[in-house]
Amino acid sequence: MTIFEAILLTVITASTPLVIAALGELVTERSGVLNLGVEGMMIMGAVAAFAGAQIFGSAYVGILCGILGGAIFSLLFAFLTLTLVANQVATGLALTLLGLGASGMIGESYVSIPGIRLGAIAIPLLSDIPVLGPVLFRQDLIFYLSIALVLGVNWFLFRSRAGLKLRAIGDSHSSAHALGIKVIRTRYLAVMFGGACSGLAGAQLSLVYTPQWVENMSAGRGWITLALVVFASWRPWRVFAGGYLFGAVTILQLHAQAFGLGIPSQFLSMLPYAATIVVLVIISHNRRTTLINTPASLGKAFVPER
């Protein structure tokens, strides 16, 4: 394997969780709900996946546990913000704080236990293509799922009736409600989809990226994900591109640390966070395009008239 292939592989591994979690959050936000709890759902997914894999001895059961963990945890957020109309910003923060705490407690007995790595699946014929084959077609299940999710979410949002309804709710919940669309039910599902995706992203962290359990191992990726959705102006393909851009920044700074360019490692570690800020500034400085792209009822409370 050449160094180039190795770098490509690590970039893919670093980008996959960002893409998956951002797609989930994109669907949630398209329905008009701002869930700032991605970091919390991701870390809960990571610990659930690790625990599941340990208990059942299978990384695939781990994936399932991660998805379920994220989805169930997101229900807490859905109940508070949709049924009890609590402030979405504050509730999202609460979800993150609770997730970081609860995962630390659940994972305490798993610290420094060797994890179970999710194996690669080689796709016949395609995996024999030089250079591209080993990079793209000898990957783990979660990578393939991430690609399927990009295509699936794009199709769902822009080619399906249900997706149209979901976007209608996100742009004007009162109009959608007046048309007889089930606002609250759809939003519950959208939040849970976001939770499931964050959970899957977390599973990738504890089964593929670094197959072990480390407290706070999501290290701000959930927050970067949120920035990614804004960066992508709520479009699946741009989420994909943005996810890989951020993944590349993360990996390149790691390589730069290894080469020792004379820049202190701490400053290189700041890069992904600083890049997030820079990108956000570039994307949002034009008020008009931001206004056009943002789902109009994003973050606003909805109480059905009776």
Place this chain on the structure above:
Amino acid sequence: MRIELQKRAAVSPLFSLVSPLLALALTLVFGAIMFAILGKDPVAAMYAFFLEPLLETWSLHELAIKAAPLILMGVGLAVCYRSNNWNIGAEGQFTIGAITGSYLPIVFYDWHSPLVLPLMLLLGALGGALFAAIPALLKAHFNTNEILTSLMLVYIAQLFLDWLIRGAWRDPKGFNFPVSRDFAPEAILPAIWEESGRAHWAFIFAIVAAVLCWFMMRYTLKGFEITVLGQAERAGRFAGFSSKRMIWFGFLFSGALAGLAGIGEVSGSINHLQPAISPGYGFTAIIVAFLGRLNPLGIVASGLVLGLTYLGGEAAQLSIGVSDKVTRVFQGLLLFFVLSCDTLIYYKVRIVWARMRGGVA
């Protein structure tokens, strides 16, 4: 089963008072259940967690030490949130305040003067405010989401502190440990009442800040401006208030208090700089602000409650052997219950047990 909400005509004064207490009670009940699941005697655990730390003088002092940064930051954040600006990077501003405030006692170690301490506090507050100015600038002039930028800056601040402590500011006599040299005596915030415990002046600053903020919010034009712009930006604009200036005010104010909390903690309790100076105080302060219902005096009470969760976590770890991670779970649960109970203030909640079919409602 279904839950129906009906908007109240006016905010319920009864539930405004009851809801934080209800949230607290629910957290305790859930906490007891959690301990039972962990296989601990819930009564003994709750006693160790929430009562034992209150029974001895020295541990009351420790409570004041933990509550001081929480109250200082909680008060600043409350003012910021009231104006509808979401500074969630207090942890970063705390860190930067600790760094800028430590500049004098570390770099000018040999300068002994009674001026050192006041200058340190000033520099700390200034550092926190300047660091908070970044998200303010980005929001006011580039329309950038302040939640994300202020949070990203937390990571940057922590890495910067790490770099300083492992590099330029490392104690030359520290056996290569990542700590700065210990502060000279005149750079240490004095204890309030030395004979009985460690509690230092940061707690007094916290109380003074809370009272002043309460006065500002209640009796001054600025307080009115904050409330109006936070609740109805358009109305505020018609009144001639500038929401751009309010962004600056909210961030600089909360940043300065967070910076003061940072240097207060380092100067009063730790006495040197090290990579970890806060067990998440900046994030817990968000919970403090909400549990105190964004009211500066309420925040004094909620700061003490959350300070107790830190203290109880440490005590329970020693006496009944539960992990100190329980603290963070308690804090998270508490915020959840606070937010759900707040619904009672604005809405009448009705639980409908029967499944309804068309037309009944």
